Amino acid sequence: MTGSATPGTAAWADTLLQSLAQAGYVRAEPAILQPAEPFLDLSGEDIRKSLYLTTDASGEELCLRPDLTIPVARDYLSSPQSGQSAGFSYLGPVFRYRDGRRSEFLQAGVESFGRHDRAEADAEMLALALEAVTAVGIRDVEIRTGDVALFIALIDALDLYPVWRRRLIKDFNRKITLEQDLERLALASSTVRNEYEGVLAALAGSDRKAALALVTDMMSIAGATAVGGRTVAEIADRFLEQSTLKGGALPRDALNLIKRFLAISGAPDEAIATLRSLAGEAKLDVGVAIDQLEARVGFMAKRGIDVKTIRFATAFGRGLDYYTGFEFELHRKGGGPEPLVAGGRYDGLLSQLGAPTPIPAVGFSIWVETLTQANASRAASRGRVS
Structure with missing residues (x-):
């Protein structure tokens, strides 16, 4: 002590x-x-x-x-x-x-x-x-719970560009409001112009590995290992983000589904029913993640926890990058x-x-x-x- x-x-x-x-x-x-x-x-x-x-x-x-x-x-x-x-x-x-x-x-x-x-x-x-x-x-006490695995499953089911996937998952784990960033991404203009248009066009739709290889080769030719304090990986990520913005905004249907998903909250059983309804309506392959949530709630009930007193929210996150699934907080x-x-x-x-x-x-x-x-x-x- x-x-x-x-x-x-x-x-x-x-x-x-x-x-x-x-x-x-x-x-x-x-x-x-x-x-x-x-x-x-x-x-x-x-x-x-x-x-x-x-x-x-x-x-x-x-x-x-x-x-x-x-x-x-x-x-x-x-x-x-x-x-x-x-x-x-x-x-x-x-x-x-x-x-x-x-x-x-x-x-x-x-x-x-x-x-x-x-x-x-x-x-x-x-x-x-x-x-x-x-x-x-x-x-x-108030029991607040969430599950980042559900959000990851949703983003995977939407089949977005890899850079969108990484950015949205990263934002979910931040204290900033994810919905604010969603709006900003949705309004991104496809008419953006800058001095790197050739590079951005080459990267459009590519994955991070390919982008990193291209940026590394370019910087090697230029004899540079970092620019403005940013590493090669950080520069590649920035180029990927800009290339996606140049290619168009976050699709409106994807944005609407993400917003509907993030609005789900309440008692776990009610949230599970709403999630299954949304998944069925939008033909989203997120059943495994929902099944895991349902199984967890069942085990909580077996341990004598009154699950009706639990507040579950799909938007709940704790701001730590390494969480991959169930998250919770107890508040007085x-x-x-x-x-x-x-x-x-x-x-x-x-x-x-x-x-x-x-x-x-x-x-x-x-x-x-x-x-x-x-x-x-x-x-x-x-x-x-x-």
Whole structure:
């Protein structure tokens, strides 16, 4: 424990870790100083811009860990358990720049690796998160959920240019409003002119690999490796985006379907019915993703969670680039914007960290500071009532 913790925090956190250990989630204690590259490459924009960075004597860029998911995943991959089913719990300080608030604060949580029963594992994460919140006496919580896999399935079914696909999925994981960007893309003019028209015409409709090869060859001929601080890959992506804009705006029918999809929200069962109706009407091949959502909701009900109290929204996202499926947050009803607990599925992360084969992964983080404050507020309210 650190100075960030209060005695009350220590008591319930220790109790929480003991209960998680009994459930098979062993204590993980990754190093505080971590390689910066995974966080710069794989985390969301909010984390990237809040890192505390340094460089060692060899020139490697390091950072104080801003989160514990990636450090726990890296330790798992370097252990004999790599590739096997394993669960970990943790409690420790993390470090992020937060304007007006302490930059060092406690984070607790759970990570589950290697389980292929994805729907059941997702439901277990939500159940454990609810247990963690009720362990400190908070029962009046709002459960917000979403599923980025559904959005990815929709975009794939629309068969858009590769650059549209990447851009829309990237925007979904950002805190910016996706609908605002959709409008801007829909209004893009096909009469755009600039000095690179020849290159843009050559790239129109191509995939990122082909674009990267062409831009790399052009820059090699020119004797350049970067322009204006941008890498070759970033320049290729920019050219791809511009070539697509030159070729025409985002198709209006695709835009309308995306907007209808993003407007779906409510109780999970109602949302599933609406999704199936939309998929059937528009002849969208998204059935597998909807089936996975339905299976997850079924396992949640089996764990005693009242699924009618869950708010599901197709537009819900947490702003982290590595999420690939189920996402959720627990909020105290009537509380502030900060979640008490937040997490989700990130099946691609371990491959990006070096795993030779894909490893399923899901987990959640407990915002100890927020949970402690919510508990104190609850106790104060009860005192006023009595």
